[in-house]
Every structure is written in C-alpha cells, then in structure tokens.
Amino acid sequence: MTPQAPQSSDAKPARIMILATGGTIAGAGETGTQSGYTSGQVTIESMIAAVPGIDKLADISGEQISNVGSQDMTFAIMIQLARRINELLAADAADGIVVTHGTDTMEETALFLGLTVKSKKPVVMTGSMRPSTAVSADGPLNLYNAVAVAADPQSADRGVLVVMNDRIHGAHSLTKTDTTAVETFLSPINGLMGTVAYGKIQYFRTPFRKHTHKSEFSVDGVNDLPRVDILYACVDTPPDLIDASVDRGAQGIVIAGNGNGNMNAEAVERAAQAAKQGVVIVRSSRVSSGKISRNVEIDDDRLGFIASDELNPAKARIMLMLALLKERSLREIQQLYYDY
Numbered sequence: 001m002t003p004q005a006p007q008s009s010d011a012k013p014a015r016i017m018i019l020a021t022g023g024t025i026a027g028a029g030e031t032g033t034q035s036g037y038t039s040g041q042v043t044i045e046s047m048i049a050a051v052p053g054i055d056k057l058a059d060i061s062g063e064q065i066s067n068v069g070s071q072d073m074t075f076a077i078m079i080q081l082a083r084r085i086n087e088l089l090a091a092d093a094a095d096g097i098v099v100t101h102g103t104d105t106m107e108e109t110a111l112f113l114g115l116t117v118k119s120k121k122p123v124v125m126t127g128s129m130r131p132s133t134a135v136s137a138d139g140p141l142n143l144y145n146a147v148a149v150a151a152d153p154q155s156a157d158r159g160v161l162v163v164m165n166d167r168i169h170g171a172h173s174l175t176k177t178d179t180t181a182v183e184t185f186l187s188p189i190n191g192l193m194g195t196v197a198y199g200k201i202q203y204f205r206t207p208f209r210k211h212t213h214k215s216e217f218s219v220d221g222v223n224d225l226p227r228v229d230i231l232y233a234c235v236d237t238p239p240d241l242i243d244a245s246v247d248r249g250a251q252g253i254v255i256a257g258n259g260n261g262n263m264n265a266e267a268v269e270r271a272a273q274a275a276k277q278g279v280v281i282v283r284s285s286r287v288s289s290g291k292i293s294r295n296v297e298i299d300d301d302r303l304g305f306i307a308s309d310e311l312n313p314a315k316a317r318i319m320l321m322l323a324l325l326k327e328r329s330l331r332e333i334q335q336l337y338y339d340y
Helices: 044-049 075-090 106-116 139-151 240-247 265-276 313-323 330-339
Strands: 015-022 059-068 096-100 123-126 160-164 167-170 194-197 200-203 228-232 252-257 280-285 305-307
Touching (some): 015 044, 015 139, 044 059, 044 139, 075 106, 096 139, 106 123, 106 160, 106 313, 123 139, 139 194, 139 200, 228 240, 228 313, 240 252, 240 265, 252 265, 252 313, 265 305, 305 330
Parallel strands (some): 015 059, 015 096, 096 123, 228 252, 252 280
Antiparallel strands (some): 167 194, 194 200
8 A cells, every 4th residue: 555645734633642651662761871771750741742743743642541661561551541542532532542651561452452442543552662761762753653653544443553663563463572672573473564654654454353343342341350371381391380370260371382382291181171170271372473273283172272373372361361251152262363
C-alpha cells in the first residue's frame, strides 16, 4: 500500500490521547552515557514537551495511568488501561490512543489490549530502549511516530499496534528479541504491519485474526484474573514443578516447551494428571519463532492438552487467563488460539 497523501492544511487535526504507564521512555540516568537508569521518572507532560513538532501532528493531550518499569506492570494496571481506552473511545473523546510503556512486558500488554479494547479507532503502543537522558535517546522519535500512526485514518481497524524503531508491529506477532538493542522488536511469524519514517507511514498488511471490536473478551466487571503459571522446559525438567503450580491454585499452566512444545516423559505424565484434575495445560515453546501444532510428538487429544499455535509462552498465558474468565470446553479454548 502506498503512503497516504498528506491532509489539506484546513483539515481538522486528529485528537490523540497519550496514556503513560512508565518504562524506559520515562526513565532517567545520572549521565547520558551510562547503562544504568531508573524507569518511570519522567511525566507524560515532560515527554511530550521533549518532542519537537509533535504538536503539529495532532491535537494532543496526556494522562498518567501509572509510572512503573514494565517489569512491575500488573494486571490491575492493564485492566485500568483497557477500561480507560474503552471509555475515551466510546465517548468520542479521542480519535486515537497512544500508550507509552516499558519494553520488557510490552508484548503482553499489547495482546491484552488487542483482546479487550472495543473500538476500531487506532490504539498504538510505544516505548524506548534508552532512557530519556541518554545520548541518542530513541524515545522522542518513537513517540513522534506513534502519534503520527495513531492520527492516520489508515491505522483504523488494524488492532493494537506497536511503533518502535521506525517499524509498525501488530500485537499478535510482536516479540522482544534483544536485551538492549534499539532493534529489539521483531514480528517473526507474520511480519511487520508497516513502517513509519519521521511520521510518514506505509502499511503492508492488515491483521487476519480477530481483535479489538471483534473480540469476545471483556474487562467489564473484571477485577482479578485466574492464576496461570508458565513453566520452562529443559533437560530433566523436574515434574514436581507442575505439582507446585497445581498446589498453589493455578487454573492453567503454560509449558514453555522444547522445540514444538515438547517436554520430557515425566513432565508429560504429570501434566496429564493435572489436566485430569481440571487444570488447563497449554503447550507453547521457548523457541523464538514458529507454530505449535497439535498431536505431533505429544498426543494432545488423548492427554487433554492445548497447543498455543503462534503465541509464545507469555502471550499464551494472557490468552488463557482471559479464556478462563468463563467456563469453556478444551475444544473451545483451543479454537481461541486459532481465532485470535
């Protein structure tokens, strides 16, 4: 798709609300050349003021939802964020939303919002890999581009988007791949949604799975989510880790499996026992890319397991927690992983 022609000078600017949650983009260090910093030190007003020309992209306002490093992101904050987005968009108080967020758990919040936001209007997440005080901080340009994407009519009905490092990712496929590099986010399975260079946008595709206004999930009346644990498969995985999760009240367990969602025989046996007790077992993979297929090396039909399809362990957990908010059969839960 070719880039959209610029709007006429008399066109009414889009109203973009920036909801800030903290993260490195709001971080600060003692010097511009040190690796150490503290997340969540800068307010949304200061972040907006630090981006030259951003006010020419849209009619911008900001609101502080939280100010934490994303390692401290909670489901309580995520639920609050989803509700606030739905409130703003349903009331026609904004034409698009930008969410600033730390990168450590950005992909989890992106999927959560992609499943619980109820609007076709653009919702765009962004952050940074370098704090605001760093030499060549990446946050200001990421925020500029995110606002441009949120203000663009082309961005509507594409689900929740993530704008980082001149790339536009979809919430479903996005994953963090490097601990410190600005080129950390990739979409290895389905590829990029598009690119954005200094506010100029080019889209390549649209999502082909259900999202946002087409989603059956909702946070209305939800204050807590069911406990779902992630267990990492490795050589001689101790099967009693599964028992520990069950004993602690886990309603579901995601296995970050070897290869195509595999685990050793003892762990398979113990997981099958948990499944018979009503704990939902989802097989994902510790591998960074690829689908998890049913009934390949593990007999999912016989054992009562779910295959996560394209979702990595962290995202598979988000999906299962939302799925468990209502009673569903294993067949119905499996279908959710295919549909979303």
